[in-house]
Amino acid sequence: MSVRRLNHAVLYIRDVARSVEFYTAVLGFEVAAEIPGRAAFLSAQGTLNDHDLGLFAIGPDAPGPEQGRVGLYHLAWEVGTLRELADTARLLTERGALVGSSDHVVSKSLYAKDPDGNEFEVMWRVPREDWPEGQELTGPLPLDMQAALEHWGPDLRTGAAAGSVT
Secondary structure (H helix, E strand, O other), rough: OOOOOOOEEEEOOOOOHHHHHHHHHHHHHHEEEEEOEEEEEOOOOOOOOOEEEEEEEOOOOOOOOOOOOOOOOEEEEEOOOOHHHHHHHHHHHHHHEEEEEEEEOOEEEEEEEEEOEEEEEEEEOOOOHHOOOOOOOOOOOOOOHHHHHHHHHHOOOHHHHHHHOO
């Protein structure tokens, strides 16, 4: 057996309505199904999955994730264009959810936290032909969104968004 791709992610959250509002307003997910107050299943635009993100409420007093503890660090959601990445940066900043950004050479990334402190990445994949060959990775660089927009333009579609959704 070999894994082909991630089908969906499931998060424990405190409040279903609050998390649904966040993920639909900021990342454009749509509600596929909901058990009011208990769980929601969200789908990304154009997905072939029955859902891409599951949210399960465990109560308002549940402890949140703790940095430096064993567990999931973050999930990475891919957007198709740099315009979408820049728009997402604006939305995350307006909500006070953006916690960082990086240029990984092969991708341009934003890092944010949802209302429960679950960290996630929103990234745009650099076209494969622009990936450096044989370059040793030294860690992420600061993200220069304007330089990326000038180099590739706002509407170049890459990654899974360039072809069919898989």
